[in-house]
Amino acid sequence: MWLELGHEDFSGQAHILKPSRVEQFEKGGISREDITDLVFSCLEREKCVGRHKDAEVYEFERDGEIRRIAIVVGSNGCLVTAYFFGRKRKLSREF
Numbered sequence: 001m002w003l004e005l006g007h008e009d010f011s012g013q014a015h016i017l018k019p020s021r022v023e024q025f026e027k028g029g030i031s032r033e034d035i036t037d038l039v040f041s042c043l044e045r046e047k048c049v050g051r052h053k054d055a056e057v058y059e060f061e062r063d064g065e066i067r068r069i070a071i072v073v074g075s076n077g078c079l080v081t082a083y084f085f086g087r088k089r090k091l092s093r094e095f
């Protein structure tokens with residue numbers, strides 16, 4: 001997997017760290033500084049629990065709570081986007 005700088009409106013790090021996404025993560029207890037590392041950590045170590053549209057949804061533990069993140073990876077291995085995914089949200093498909 002790899003992450004390009006990208007563009008805020010389309011993909012890459014700029015898209016993942018755009019203000020509206022950062023706000024979602026922060027509401028979920030994830031600081032801006034931790035987002036990129038969290039995305040890679042989930043891809044490498046955490047269990048994919050399902051899908052939401054084009055994203056795979058991963059669960060991870062933070063501060064004693066199970067949380068979710070949705071991640072889209074392109075066919076070339078490039079990280080397209082990632083966003084905080086609340087536990088109450090429905091998955092399109094569960095694994």
